[in-house]
Amino acid sequence: MSAELGIIAQQFVNGITLGGMYALLALGYTLVYGILLMINFAHAEMFMFGAYVGLFTLQGLSRIAFFTSSGPALLLLYVLTFLIAMIATGILGVVIERFAYRPLRHAPRLAPLISAIGVSLFLQNAALLWISSRSLPFPVLFEVRTFRIGGASISSMQILIIVTTIVLMLVLDSFVSRTRLGKSMRATSQDRDTAGLMGIDINRVIALTFFIGPALGAAAGIFSGMYYGNIKYNMGFIPGIKAFTAAVVGGIGNLRGAMLGGFLIGLLESLAAAYISTGYKDVIAFVVLIIVLIFKPGGLLGESVAEKV
C-alpha cells in the first residue's frame, strides 16, 4: 500500500470512529422524532450524563481488587460500567419525559421544544455546579495496543468503539423490526392515535423510546470519555449538534438513516480536516447538510411524506 493510500485509510478509520459516536447519539434524536415529532434538545446532555455515570462507576468498581485482577474480570468491569451508565441514563430519560414532556404532549409543538432546551440547560448547569467546572480525566484501565495495517494504524480502542457501536445498532435494528415491542413502536410512529385505539399502550412505548435513546447516548458518552481521555460538563453540546445534523442528513425519524448520517458526518469531518482545512471542518460538514437538504429535503433515507391536510 502506498503511503498516500495508507493516510486515506487512516482518515477513514478516524472518521468511522468519530462517526460511530455521532451515529449512536443520532439514534436518540431520530427515535424521539419518529414517535413524538419532537426534537429532544436535552439529548446531548444524555451523552454528558452517561459519561459521568460511567466515570464514577468505573472509579468506584475499580477500587474492588477483583475487577482489576485479570483480563476477563476487567472485561466484566467495563460491561458493568456500560450497563450501569446506560440504565441510569435511560431512567433519567424516562423521568425527563414524564415530567418535562408528557404534560406538554398536547400543547403546541414549540412548548416541548422549549421545555427540552430548559432541561438541557438545567442538566449542564447541574453538572457544572455539583460535579466540576473542569475537565475530569477519564482513566483507561486496559493497555491500548495499536495495530499497523499498511500505512494505517488502528488502536484497540478504535476497534472497541467501532465494533460495539455496530453491535448496538444491529441489536436496536432487529429489536425494532423483529420484536412485538418494536412493532408497537413502529405503529406508534406511524399514527399515534390509531395505534392507541388498537390497544397499544402509547405511554409505555414513548417511555421505552426515552429509555433506549438516552441509553445509547450514554454509551457514546463513555466512548468519548475513553477515546479523548477527559469529560466535562459541556461535552455534549458539539457532538449533540453534529449528531442532530447526522439524524437530519439521514432522514430524521429513520433509524438506518441516523446510522448512515452519523458515519457520513464523521467521515466528512475527518476528510475535510485532512484535505481541506482543520479550521473549516465544521463548516464543510454543514455545507454538506445544506446541499443534501436542497436535493433531498427528507434526508438521504427519509421518505417523502405528503403534507397531511
Add this chain to the structure above:
Amino acid sequence: MSVAKSKRLFAVIAMLVVLAMTVTACGGNGDADGGDGDTADLVEVKIGVSSPFTGDVAALGTGIRNGAQLAIEEAAPELEEMGIKLSMLAVDDAADPKTGVNAANQMVSDSAVVGIVAHLNSGVSIPTSAVYNEAGVVQVSPASTNPALTLQGFENVFRVCTIDTVQGSFAAEYAYDELGFTSVAVIDDSTPYGEGLAAEFAAAFEAKGGTVTSKDKVQVKDQDFTALVTKIRADSPDLIYFGGMYTEAALVSKQSKEAGFEGPTMGGDGLYTQQFVDIAGAANAEGDFSTSIGLPLVEQPKGQEFTDMFEATFPGQTIEAYDTYAYDATMVVVEAIKAVAADLGVEEVTSAAGKQAIIEAVAATNMQGVTGIVSFDENGDTTNKAVTPYVVRDGAWVPYTN
C-alpha cells in the same frame, strides 16, 4: 377565629417581626463598633481580580486569584495602619470576552476599586482594557501575553508577564539550537493568544533555518484532532508546536502519540500546568515541552518565601503557572496605593485624581517581586523578559536542562 382575634394576632406577629429586626440591627452595629475601634474611620479600597474561576482553564484562573489573595492578605495590616481597609473583589470571567467585559464593568462600577489585576486570556484582556481605560482605573495583567494588549495607546494598561514575541521566538530558538529540532508542524487554537504565539514561533523558527511543514488552525473545545495528527504524521516533522491552552494541547499530544507520531508536542505557558499531563496521560506527555514566562519558582528570588506562604494559606493546592505573577501584579497596585495615600492623603485614593495618580505610580514601579525586578517600559510591558523551558519528566513539568 373572629376577625378581631385574627387582627390582634397579626398585630402581635408584626410587632415580634419588628422587634426581631431591631435586635438584629443592634447586634450588627454592636459587632462593627466592638470589633475594631476605628473600622469606621478606615477608607475602603478594593483591588478587582478577574480570571476564569470556572470552565476549562479554571486551574490557571483560580491560581491567579490565589496569588492576588496572598498579596492582599499580606499587605492589608500595613495599609490598615495607614487608614485603608484593603480587600479583594474577585469576579469570574469564564475565559470568555463577553463575560469578561461584564466582569470589568461590574468591577469599575464600584468606586472603591482602584486597581485591576486581570485577566488570564489575551482575548479577554484586550476588550476589557477599553473598559478600564474609560473608567480611568489601572489594569495590571498577570498573564495576557498577546503583544497587541499594550499597543492600544492606553496609558493605564500594564502586564508583569513576558509577551508572545519574546516567548515565541525564545521557544523557536531553543527548539532549534538546544533541542536540535529542524522541522515543525504549527497548530494554533484561533484565539489571539494562540495565534500570536504560533505566528511568532513559526517566523522565528524559519528565520533560524528550520522548516515549518504545515500550519493549521483548530477551534477551542474541539476534541477530535485525529485527522489533523494523521496528516501531520505523514509530513513527519520533528515536533508539533501548539499555540493555545492545555485543554486542546493535551489532546493533540495524546492523539498524536496514539496515531504513531513520535515527536513531542511543544507549546507556551498555556500548557504549563499539571492538568496538561493528566489529560494527555503521563505516558503520552512524557518528553513534551513548554516554555513559561519568568524563572522557575525555585530559582525566583523570593520563591521559597512564596511557596511557604502559599502552602500555609492554601493547604493541598498546587501553585499554578501565574500565581506568582498575580502576586506581583497585585503588589504593584498595592505599592501604588501606598504611594498615592502618602502623597495625596488616604481620602483621595478612591477619587478620580487618586486613580490617575495610581496609574502614574504603577508606570514608575521598580520593585523586587517574587518573579524578579518588576518595572515597566513605555508600553506598559514588563522589562523582565526571562523565559524558562520545561519538559515533562515522570509525569510532571520540570525545568529543562540538557
